[in-house]
Amino acid sequence: MQITILGAAGEVTGSGYLVQTARANVLIDFGMFQGRGAGDEKNREIDPVVPAxxxxxxxxxxxxxxxxxxxxxxxxxxxxxxxxASCALAELILRDSAKIQEGDAVRENRSKERTGATPDAVALYGTAEVDAIVSRMRGHEYEQWIEVADGITARFQDAGHILGSASVELRVTEGGSTKTVVFSGDVGQKCMPILRDPVPCPPADLVFLESTYGDRNHRPAEETFAELRAILEQSAWQKRKVLVPSFAVGRAQLLLHVLAEIARDGRSPVVPVYLDSPMAIRATEIYSKFPDDFDDESRGLARSGQARREFANVNLCVTPQQSRDLNESWDPAIVIAGSGMCDGGRILHHLRHNLWRHGVQVLLTSFMGQGSLGRKLVDGAQSVRIFREDVVVRADVRTVGGLSAHAGQGGLIEWFMGTSKKPAAPRVVLTHGEDRQRGVLAQALTGMGGCTVIQPKRFEVIEI
Ligand SMILES: [Zn+2]
Structure with missing residues (x-):
């Protein structure tokens, strides 16, 4: 068997692995390269790496x-x-992506036409291609072995990262011997609301481990949530308008969970909550369909109907006009809107209309990439540029760190050690982390002994 690394080697996007035996070709993930420097060409490059x-x-x-x-x-x-749950969320995310790709191509062609150039931009893919993929999706339960190809069976184990997230355990039989290979996927933090804790890595011959936060530990989740609750309760007493940029899948549902908890406690005045993101609304609806994948507390709230009643109290902004009405309002409110890093979406309009005002609060809970507007706010910018206009920052900007959907170094090591207190595999391949992060994790794992650590480049082939 050989496994080719297709992406996320020394970076955090473009995850993909090609598992090949004499009898079968199986792809594990096939993610998009994102962020700065993720050229379109890198995403379009298919032929050299994926067999027919x-x-x-x-x-x-x-x-x-x-x-x-x-x-x-x-x-x-x-x-x-x-x-x-992954099938349902993947459909939502791919349809949204197709719309963005198609929109980008139309805009690029318009701009080319204005300059007299040939309008030759083509969308990376569109809705028709997504339809074709969705028709091929097959949903499975956690912990069930399924045959995916001749000689290859697979099992999903909860990774506690987002709804439906899993580590994939593959058993590959070739020439009379069976090997176990585990792909961690993205491993979540323990003790996060809604989700169950990650299931530790089973014993294996080879493990592919993500390393997004391989160089640091998050502070305990309880401390982070206590800080988040304290800020929100204080702003309710102060009758503030609070703007919370959020990713649509995962973070928005976590914020709604915390706000419902605060309302249940009743220690602070009730403030209307607005979910101003059609995609987050749809993602929340998908979450509500999979209560069996929740932790005990959230499953109980879902089963008793309480979660549904609490969600009914959230004001959903579906249309752009509903969002615009909210832009102008000075009333106390908590507005959750995308995008998470403030580099697009409806949050930009909210920031443009409110950042210059004293008394408004901006609550940053997500990782903010270099160069994003969110990062500028985290770094204490006095003024930011939004829609080609300079906007002075008078709002109170607060950052709550530690809410990551990824485990820190300790969590990754704990996951990899499995339940037997010795490394789950003699070889571990570190992916899905920038070189510095995975380098530090590699040192930590090597120092523990008992395993060889590999830090591959893209297209490197691992033999087993
Ligand atoms: Zn992820």
Whole structure:
């Protein structure tokens, strides 16, 4: 068996692995390259790496950096296996991505036409390609072994990262011997609301481990949530308008969970909550369909109908006009809007209309990439440029760190050690982390002894 690394090698996007035996070709994830320097060409580059015949695709979870290039596999004739919830979320995320790709191509062509150039921009993919992928998706339960190709079975184990997220355990039989390979997917933090804790890595011959936060530990989740609650309760007493930029999948549902808890406690005045993101609204609806994947507390709230009653109290902004009305309002409110890093979406309008005002609060809870507007706010910018206008920052900007959907170094090591207190595998391959982060994690793992650590480059082939 050989496994080719297709992306997320020394970076945090473009996850993908090609598992090949004499009898089968199986793809694990096929994510989009995102962020600065992720050229379109890198995303379009398919032929050199993916064979014409694939027997199966297996997905760890629905984030775009793990599923975003699937629609490029024109003529894909095999099943795409994932947990039930991942199938639902992947459809939402891929449809949104197709709309963005199509919109970008139209805009680029318009601008080319204005300059007299040939309008030759083509969308990376569109809705038709996504339809084709969605029709191939097959949903599965956690912990069930499924045959995905000749000689290859797979099992999903909860990774506690977003709804439906999983580590994938593959058993590959070749020439009379069976090997176990585990792909961690993105590993979540323990003790996060809504989700269950990650299931530790089972014993394996080879493990692929993410390393996004391989160089640091998050502070304990309880401290982070206590700080978040304290800020929100204080702003309720102060009758503030609070703007919370948020990713649509995962973060928005976590924020709603915390706000529902605050309302239940009743220690601070009730402030209307607005979810101003059609995609976050749809993602929240999908979350509500999979209570069996929740932790005990959230499953109880869902089963008793309380979660539904509490969600009914949230004001949903579906239309742009509803969002615009909210832009102008000076009333106390908590507004959750995308995008998470403030580099697009409706949050930009909210910031433009409110950042200059004393008394407004901006609550930053997400990772903010270099160069994003969110990062400028975290760094204490006095003025920022939004829609080609300078806007002075008079709002109170607060940052709450530690809410990451990724485990820190300690969590990654704990996951990899499994339940037997010795490394789950003799070889571990570090991916999905920038070189510095995975380098520090590699040192920590090597120092513990008992395993060889590999830090591959893109297209490197691991033999087993
Ligand atoms: Zn992820």
């Amino acid at each position: 015949r694939l027997d199966a695709v297996v997905l760890t979870h629905a984030h775009l950096d793990h599923v975003g290039r699937l629609p490029l596999l024109v003529g894909l004739a095999c099943a795409v296996h994932a947990t039930h």
